[in-house]
Structures are given as structure tokens and as C-alpha cells.
Amino acid sequence: MTGNEIREKYLKFFEERGHQILPSASLIPHNDPSILWTAAGMVPFKPYFTGKATPENLRVTTCQKCLRTPDIEEVGKTARHHTFFEMLGNFSFGDYFKEKAIPWAWEFVTSVLALPKEKLWVTIYMDDDEAFDIWHKEVGVPKDRIVRMGKDTNYWEIGVGPCGPCSEIYIDLGEERGCGSKDCAVGCDCDRYLEIWNLVFIQFYRDEEGNYSPLENKGIDTGMGLERVASVMQKVKTNFDTDLLREIMDYAGSLLKVKYGEDDEKDLALKVITDHTRAITFAIGDGALPSNEGRGYVIRRLLRRAVRFGRVLSMQDTFLHKVSAAVIKQMASAYPDLEAKQEHILQVIRTEEERFLETLAQGTEIIAKLTAEAKAAGNTVIAGADAFKLYDTYGFPLELTKEIAEENGLSVDEEGFTKALEKQRQRARSARQETEYLSERGVMYKALREELGVTRFTGYSLLEGKANIMAILKDGLQELSAEAGEEIELILDVTPFYAESGGQVSDHGHIVGEDFKVEIYAVSKPLDDFIVHHGKVIAGKVRRHQTVDVEVEGSRRQDVARNHSATHLVHKVLQEVLGDHVNQAGSLVEPDRLRFDFTHFAAPSPEELKRIEELVNNMILANLPVEAFETTLSKAKSMGAAALFGEKYGSNVRVVKMGDFSLELCGGTHVNSTAEIGLFKLVSESSIGAGTRRIEAVTGRGVLQYLEAKEEQISQIAKAVKATPSEVVKRVKGLQQSVKDLESELESLRSQLSRQEVASILGQAREIKGIKVLAAVVSAKDMDGLRSMADLLRDKLVSGIVVLGADNAGKVSLVAAATKDIVKQGVHAGKVIKEVAQVVGGGGGGRPDMAQAGGKDASKLQEAMDKAYAVIEGQLQ
Structure with missing residues (x-):
């Protein structure tokens, strides 16, 4: 059975049992800064287990691509360690529990995969009698093949949050795969007993004190490693010998001119190369890029x-x-x-x-x-x-x-x-931050949403309205009221305030009652359909259950909308100008500017940047209608709507359409027509990492401010160079030419002085064993000037060696240059300069005929020159 067949049979098996097949999520966890990578099949479903989001189907099955690096040094040394792997899983979000998960797992491994029952073993958590009874009494696994194990291996929990016992299925691969110990059994580190499936029963909640309480809605989270199962089905000794990896490894071997299976050290190299290349291929495909931090x-x-x-x-x-x-x-x-x-x-x-x-x-x-x-x-x-x-x-x-x-x-x-x-x-x-189901504050918000209900968002069409204060929070605690000067969080039943998300900053504004006013300076959405208003009471006393007027700052919202709509135009234009490979890698939309990160390998040329700016402005001037509508994800994709790397969308999505030019999935706020953007001005373009670029730009009023600042700059420059603004360029070019002429004249004078200095120091040359040696402290503006002087002196000597030192603002430069006939007699300029440099606290080296070095202590320059004579004399001996 091939890897592809196992994958298809697994997903089909659970689809027939009411599970929705979902595609693998990105390796980059969506909206989850607590973890670097999707390291398990359950990671994309954390919001469903915590209640932060509601699943469309309570039963889901996936084949999830995963990336883990804690055991990177073991890759290639064992039969089953990987950095990248595929995890088959079936999940229940408060639907079925052990009574279905256990029999289905047994049915799949024994009926679909047809693994021999007599070779299968099961582990359970030590006091999970419920799981024991299902495995033994309902499924029929013999008692002596059910092993009770401790909390370190068969209990899943990470700090505060949902947790529960585990049950694993192992297969006995035979004595020949074992360690030979008479104590070898399930759980041994050798390769005999291979764990192929882990079933996690999420049935408790652990609080801060370590107390466990039963969950009302219990969950199932299972994981079966595809590569491991493939190794069993294909009867090979390691995951690397399966069809999932072997062809890649053989190809790598052909490139490297080695054959797999002939040498253990070379096999290890091939395994590491194959595994790591799979990992980086999938990670880069999901939007990750090499850098010096994080993922x-x-x-x-x-x-x-x-x-x-x-x-x-x-x-x-x-x-x-x-x-x-x-x-x-x-x-x-x-x-x-x-x-x-x-x-x-x-x-x-x-x-x-x-x-x-x-x-x-x-x-x-x-x-x-x-x-x-x-x-x-x-x-x-x-x-x-x-x-x-x-x-x-x-x-x-x-x-x-x-x-x-x-x-x-x-x-x-x-x-x-x-x-x-x-x-x-x-x-x-x-x-390394482990996968957390829910933080303490998240638990609080979840409880509030269950108590108060969801927040209805009206901000796409309205900027003001009436609402009821459902809760007042201070420092995470509910209060009945709050007074002037206090920082609070307000929960309303309905709001036009946009919460920060998708790179767009939140709205600002006010919430006003009969005798109070609250300034709102941030809005967040910790859970789906649950909006929190962060603000400060600036007058009066706020009380719970009051009816209030909610007012979004309109001009700020409009500035943000201009910039957000412009990012959609930028995205499409970049693809047209630079190529289809360009994808959004991040964005920030604020009232006064926009930032757009994208994938591309070289800095766009000035002509390309000019073209990008021109095309965006053309689309603005075209007055394209901007409309937003909801549809199904599949229909949006069939329409060609652009989606972002790493985003996980529900079955219903919001699409923003700009004429026939741009179509993107987006939950942000936008203008009604591109003409409302006003103008677009590209302010800067830069690299932010290997293969990632960043554009910063302004629109609307931001362009006017930008132009005013530029005009002021030109005015100041004109004043400084004593010209009118229209004559600034001509005047600056004239000054540049004057500077160039003066620099040329200065260089000519320096050259004359250098030649005079050369003539004056030639007389300092000594003769050592019939060879002319010249070591002197000279003046030179930089290393290039010092080398030129050394070349000139060497030529003047005709036959000999020159060692020069110069002090450039406390930094020592040293050069040694020898004629070819001297080199043949045993003189080595590189070795000379190396020893000389040590006197001034430096180091260096070079060829026998030319070498250079640096140093730190200019006070010992003359001492270094004296050392040169001794070193050269030593070489000649």
C-alpha cells in the first residue's frame, strides 16, 4: 500500500463516518504567536477545542503536514525521527468520545490496513478504566495486550487548560528488530514495538492550582504518523525506505554520486538531506523565509x-x-x-x-x-x-x-x-513554547461570551449607533461601574467599532451616555464574534446595562480604509509588474501610512517602482467600484479570489472586489470606489529578509502631507545654495562639479607630495646581506595610498623589499612589497608583515611579494619598522 493510498483510505474511512475532510493547514500557525510551527494535527483546531470559534462540523478528519525540530540531531540515526512529517487525524469537538474513537481506530488498523491483531498492543493511562473496558469488552483486545502506563507517556496536558488521558496502538515488528534485552516490551526505546496511533481523550480542565474538573463537551484528538504506517505496510526497516522518501533519497544520491545502502555514514547524510529538504520545501511553500530569528x-x-x-x-x-x-x-x-x-x-x-x-x-x-x-x-x-x-x-x-x-x-x-x-x-x-489550548485571560473571555452572547458587528455600513453595555472589566475583573480617569474594557451587544485584525489597526472613537464619556483607543477580538473595547473614562460614571451612543472617529476610519484598499491594488500591481510569484507576506494598515511585505528576490529597479506607482494611481483614477460580499470559500476560489499564506478560512468568506482588477478575501474596511483613495505615493522600498521586500506608501491626505514636506525640503535646500526652487538642481550640479574639481586638484597635490616623500625616504634604505631593505613610517590617507607608495618605492629600489607603516586617526596600516628576485632568495612579505603587525597589536598576511596588515597601537609604529629589519635578516639566514 503506497503512502498516497494510506492517506486516501484513512480520510475516506472517516468521511464515511460523518467526518468533514479538511485540507492540511499551513505549517505557519494562523493567528497563534504561542508556537512557531504546526507541530500536530490538532494545532489548527485549537479555537474549536477552546470554544474560541465554532466548527461548521463537529467531526473533522485531516492529513496535516507537521514540522518539529527538538530531535533534529536524531534525524537519520533512527528509523523514525523526522523534522517534517504527515499526521493523519480524526477529531471530535464535543460530539463522540471514547465509545466511537476506540472501535473506529481498531477497525481501521485491522480491517482497512489488515494489520495482524496478534501483533497489535494497546496502552492506556493507568487509571482509565473506561478506555480499558472499551478496548477489552467491546473491541476484544486481550487483557494481557493492554498496558497501563503513567502520566509521563499517556496523559496529555500543557499547563492550564483542557487535557486528558491518551491511548496508543503499537505493533510488534519482531524480535529481530528489538534490543535483545529480556525486559524489552511496549515502551522500550528500541525499534521492536512501534507506536503508530495516539488517541487523546480531552475530558478534563486543569486550573492554576492543578485541580482537574470534567469538561461538559469532551473532545477527541488523534494522530497517526503516515510515514510510520507506510513503513509497516511496505515491510521496510525505516521510514526512509518507504515510497514517501526513498525516491527523493535516491535522486539526492545520484546528485552526490553515492548509492544508498552501501555505507552507513553516507546513508546518514542522504537521510538528513532528504528529511531537511522536505521540511524547508514545505515551510517555504507556506510562506516562511530564511532569517536570523524565529521560524x-x-x-x-x-x-x-x-x-x-x-x-x-x-x-x-x-x-x-x-x-x-x-x-x-x-x-x-x-x-x-x-x-x-x-x-x-x-x-x-x-x-x-x-x-x-x-x-x-x-x-x-x-x-x-x-x-x-x-x-x-x-x-x-x-x-x-x-x-x-x-x-x-x-x-x-x-x-x-x-x-x-x-x-x-x-x-x-x-x-x-x-x-x-x-x-x-x-x-x-x-x-520552546508548547501548544497551549487557552490562556487564563482567554478562559475569562470565553466564559463571558457564554454568559453574554456574541457581539454583532455593524461597522461595514455604520459608524455610529445605539448599544447596551453588557460588561465592564477592570484589570480582568467584572465591575458594576467605573469612574473618570479609570482604564476599562467594555463589552457591548452591538458595535460599529472595527477590531484590529488582518494587518488593519482598530478604530478609535467614543462611547457616550447621559452623564459619562469614554474615549476608545483600541478594539480587540479575542474570540470569534466577541469584541472588546479598550478605553478610558474621561467624564462621569459608567454603569453596566446602560444604553449608550457609540461613535467611531469617521475621518480616521476613512484614512485607514484608503490605505487598506490601496494595499489590494498594490498586491495586484506587483504581480503584474514583477511576476505571478509575488505574494503578500504581511501588511500594516494605519491612518497615516501603509506597509506591504511581499515575496521577491531582488530589489525592483527604479523603472519598475515608477511603473508600480503609476499603475496603482491609474486604478485609483479609473474610479473602480469597490464592493464586498459573502460567499462560500469554494466559490470565491473558483472566481480567482486571492487568499493569504497561512490563513485558514471558514466555508463562508468575505470577498472584496475592485472593478475587474482585484479580487481578494478580506475582512477589513474599504472605500466605496478607488477614486476615494485620492492619490498613492510610494515612499520607500527595502529588503526585510532573504526573498522578502517591503513597500511603504501613503494615500489621500498622507500624500498631501508628504508633498508639503518635500516642498519645504526643496525650499530649505534652495535657501542653502542661494537659488530659487526652480534652479536648485542646476545650482547643486554646479556645486558638485566644483567639489569634483577641487578634489582632483587636491589629489594631484597629494601625489606630488607623495613623490617628494618617496625621494626623501629612499635614502633610509639599508643593505642586509647584499639586499636593499627599506622600512619607514610614512603619511598615507588610506590603505590604497599606502600600497601605491610601496609599489613606487619598490620600483625605485629595482631590487629589494619595502615595509611601510602609516597612522590613520589612530588606526595602523602596514604594507610589505618585495621584488621577485628577492622572493627567490627566501624573503616572504606575508610572513614579514605578520610579525611586524604583532608589535602594533594587529595581524595580517599575504603573498610572498605583497602583503598588508592592520594594528591598534600607533605609538609603536617606529618600533614595528625597526622589527622589520630584524625579521628580514632572520629570513635571509
Whole structure:
């Protein structure tokens, strides 16, 4: 049974039992900053388990792509560790419970997969008698094949929130797969007993004191690893030997000129490369990009680790983008989006790989400096902390550090390296935020929504209206009233206030009663259909259950709407000008500006930026009608509506249409026609990471303010250069030419002075063993000038060596230049300059005929020149 067949049979099995099949969510969790990655099948459904959102179907089944990195060092060493994997799951949100989940699981593994019952084992939480009775009495699993296990393995909980016991299905793969111990049993770390399915029974709520109370609506959350099941069905020893990974691995082997199965070390490299490339391919496809923090750092680390294993197999060039193409070919039937994004994915990987190869070159320079410093200090060992920094910051393999150190007669403190690595792992483990169902404040809001009901939003068509105050909160606690000066949160039954979401800031305004006024400065939506107004009482006393007038600040709302509608135009125009690969990677819509992040690999040219601005303004001047309507997600997609990376939409969505030009899913507020935007002015364009660019712009009144500021700048420049605004450019060009002429004249004078100085110091040359040697402190504005003077003096000597030093604002520059005949007699300029630089607290080196260095202590320049004569004399001996 192929991986694709297992996936299809699983989803079909649960669809026939009333489950809605949903597509895999993005690896980037939607609207959930508590976690970096979708690491389990339940992550996209956290809002349903917590009650934050209401599911359309109480029964759901998915094949969810997942990414986890805590066990990255184990990938390739074991039969089943991965960073990227697929998790099959079925979920119940308050519908069925153990009485259905357990029999269905048994039916699937024994009837659909036809796994032999006599090889299957079951684990339950130690005191879960309910699960035991279902497994034994209803399903028929023998008592001696049901193993009770402790809380560390068979109870799911993460701090405060819903939790519950687990039950797992294991398969016995045979004694030959075991560790040989007579104590080997279910739960052993060896490969004999393989866990293939975990059923989590969400039936309790844990509070801050650690007390457990039964949940009214119990839930089911199950997970079956597709790669693991495929290894069992295909009777292979590791997940890497399944059809899901083997073809990719064989292709990687053909690129790297190695054959899988012939050498354990090479097999490990192929497994790591295959696994990590799958992970970065899917992650980049879902909108992640390499960077130095967060999930971007994870992508960068995985890619660099794969490249390092490629170098173990002697691959010096870029190759991962080719392996990624093989991943896409293998997985596109199940994940067609990969094929649509292939160009983007491969370009990101190739660009990052090229940058890493440059970084490796930097690492080589750094280790050369470390070895030089160790030798100068009389040490024979490179510190473990330094070796780890090379590994962690520059991706420099420990093996390569050791190799270079050994070439220089040094060793590496491997114990120190291991300690530094373990410290980093501990930091990563402690910093890793686990999946949380609901925070303490979230629990409070959920209880309030259940008590008060949902908030009806009227803000798409209205900016004011009547409402009732349903609750007043101060510091998270409900109050009956609040007085002037107090910061509060208000819950209304109906509101025109837009809550911050989708990159659009919230509305501002006022809530007014007969004898009070509240200034609203922020609005949030912690739960679906539940809006919280954050404000300050500026007059009177607010009381619960009062009827109030709600007023949104209209001019601010209109400025925000102009900018939000402009982002839709920008998105479409960028695709037209730069290519279809451009996708939105984030946005910020405020009253005074807009920011739009997008995927692209190079800075747009000035001509392209001009074209982008021109096309957006053309669409504004075209006075396109802007309409918003609700429809089904499938119908919106069939219409060609653009959706964002990482967003998870319900079956009903809101679509914003601008003429026949733009069509996007969006819940924000917009103008009625593009003409209301006024004008669009692109203010800046920049890079914010590998493959990601940012545009900042203004519209409407923001453009007027921008132009006024520019006019004021021109006026000040005109005043400074003593010209009218219309003559500023001509006047500045004239001044530039004058500066250029003066600089040329200055350079000519410097050249004359330099030649005069050369003539004056030639007389300082000494003869050592028949060779002319000149070492002198001179004046030079920079290293280029110093090198030019050294070349000139060397030519004047005809045969000999020149060593020069210069003080540039306290920073020492050193150069040594030797004629070719002197080099043949044993003089090495690079070695000379290296020893001379040590006198002034610096370092450097170079070729036998030309070398340069730097230093910190200019007071010892003459001492360094004196040292040069001694060093050269030593070389000639």
C-alpha cells in the first residue's frame, strides 16, 4: 500500500463516518504567536477545542503536514525521527468520545490496513478504566495486550487548560528488530514495538492550582504518523525506505554520486538531506523565509545542516534546490500548491544556499585568525566555545574546524564544544513554547461570551449607533461601574467599532451616555464574534446595562480604509509588474501610512517602482467600484479570489472586489470606489529578509502631507545654495562639479607630495646581506595610498623589499612589497608583515611579494619598522 493510498483510505474511512475532510493547514500557525510551527494535527483546531470559534462540523478528519525540530540531531540515526512529517487525524469537538474513537481506530488498523491483531498492543493511562473496558469488552483486545502506563507517556496536558488521558496502538515488528534485552516490551526505546496511533481523550480542565474538573463537551484528538504506517505496510526497516522518501533519497544520491545502502555514514547524510529538504520545501511553500530569528532561523538551520552533510559527501556546489524539485515532484499529487509555488521555493533555497557557501568562506577566515591567535599566545588548543560559535553562527562543521586546526599543529576542545552545544539545546528546550489550548485571560473571555452572547458587528455600513453595555472589566475583573480617569474594557451587544485584525489597526472613537464619556483607543477580538473595547473614562460614571451612543472617529476610519484598499491594488500591481510569484507576506494598515511585505528576490529597479506607482494611481483614477460580499470559500476560489499564506478560512468568506482588477478575501474596511483613495505615493522600498521586500506608501491626505514636506525640503535646500526652487538642481550640479574639481586638484597635490616623500625616504634604505631593505613610517590617507607608495618605492629600489607603516586617526596600516628576485632568495612579505603587525597589536598576511596588515597601537609604529629589519635578516639566514 503506497503512502498516497494510506492517506486516501484513512480520510475516506472517516468521511464515511460523518467526518468533514479538511485540507492540511499551513505549517505557519494562523493567528497563534504561542508556537512557531504546526507541530500536530490538532494545532489548527485549537479555537474549536477552546470554544474560541465554532466548527461548521463537529467531526473533522485531516492529513496535516507537521514540522518539529527538538530531535533534529536524531534525524537519520533512527528509523523514525523526522523534522517534517504527515499526521493523519480524526477529531471530535464535543460530539463522540471514547465509545466511537476506540472501535473506529481498531477497525481501521485491522480491517482497512489488515494489520495482524496478534501483533497489535494497546496502552492506556493507568487509571482509565473506561478506555480499558472499551478496548477489552467491546473491541476484544486481550487483557494481557493492554498496558497501563503513567502520566509521563499517556496523559496529555500543557499547563492550564483542557487535557486528558491518551491511548496508543503499537505493533510488534519482531524480535529481530528489538534490543535483545529480556525486559524489552511496549515502551522500550528500541525499534521492536512501534507506536503508530495516539488517541487523546480531552475530558478534563486543569486550573492554576492543578485541580482537574470534567469538561461538559469532551473532545477527541488523534494522530497517526503516515510515514510510520507506510513503513509497516511496505515491510521496510525505516521510514526512509518507504515510497514517501526513498525516491527523493535516491535522486539526492545520484546528485552526490553515492548509492544508498552501501555505507552507513553516507546513508546518514542522504537521510538528513532528504528529511531537511522536505521540511524547508514545505515551510517555504507556506510562506516562511530564511532569517536570523524565529521560524526563519529554523529554516536557515535546517538548510545549512543539509548543505553541511552535502559537503561530507564532497559536494561543493549548490544542490539542495535540485533535491527540492524532487520533493515537489514526489508530493505534488497530495499538495498541488507546491507545484504552483515551485519557482519561488527553488529560488529561495538556491539564494540561501549560495549565501551559506559565502558564509563558509567567512568561517574559514575566522578559524585562520583563531589558529594564529592560539599560536601567538602559545596555546595548542582552540577553545570549545570558539569552535561552537563557528558551528552555531556560521554553520561551520566541527570536523572541518578540527581538520584546519590539525594542519596548524593544534587541537580543538571537543568537551567544551559539547558543553556549549548542550547549553544551547537546554535554552532551546526551555524557550520552546508548547501548544497551549487557552490562556487564563482567554478562559475569562470565553466564559463571558457564554454568559453574554456574541457581539454583532455593524461597522461595514455604520459608524455610529445605539448599544447596551453588557460588561465592564477592570484589570480582568467584572465591575458594576467605573469612574473618570479609570482604564476599562467594555463589552457591548452591538458595535460599529472595527477590531484590529488582518494587518488593519482598530478604530478609535467614543462611547457616550447621559452623564459619562469614554474615549476608545483600541478594539480587540479575542474570540470569534466577541469584541472588546479598550478605553478610558474621561467624564462621569459608567454603569453596566446602560444604553449608550457609540461613535467611531469617521475621518480616521476613512484614512485607514484608503490605505487598506490601496494595499489590494498594490498586491495586484506587483504581480503584474514583477511576476505571478509575488505574494503578500504581511501588511500594516494605519491612518497615516501603509506597509506591504511581499515575496521577491531582488530589489525592483527604479523603472519598475515608477511603473508600480503609476499603475496603482491609474486604478485609483479609473474610479473602480469597490464592493464586498459573502460567499462560500469554494466559490470565491473558483472566481480567482486571492487568499493569504497561512490563513485558514471558514466555508463562508468575505470577498472584496475592485472593478475587474482585484479580487481578494478580506475582512477589513474599504472605500466605496478607488477614486476615494485620492492619490498613492510610494515612499520607500527595502529588503526585510532573504526573498522578502517591503513597500511603504501613503494615500489621500498622507500624500498631501508628504508633498508639503518635500516642498519645504526643496525650499530649505534652495535657501542653502542661494537659488530659487526652480534652479536648485542646476545650482547643486554646479556645486558638485566644483567639489569634483577641487578634489582632483587636491589629489594631484597629494601625489606630488607623495613623490617628494618617496625621494626623501629612499635614502633610509639599508643593505642586509647584499639586499636593499627599506622600512619607514610614512603619511598615507588610506590603505590604497599606502600600497601605491610601496609599489613606487619598490620600483625605485629595482631590487629589494619595502615595509611601510602609516597612522590613520589612530588606526595602523602596514604594507610589505618585495621584488621577485628577492622572493627567490627566501624573503616572504606575508610572513614579514605578520610579525611586524604583532608589535602594533594587529595581524595580517599575504603573498610572498605583497602583503598588508592592520594594528591598534600607533605609538609603536617606529618600533614595528625597526622589527622589520630584524625579521628580514632572520629570513635571509
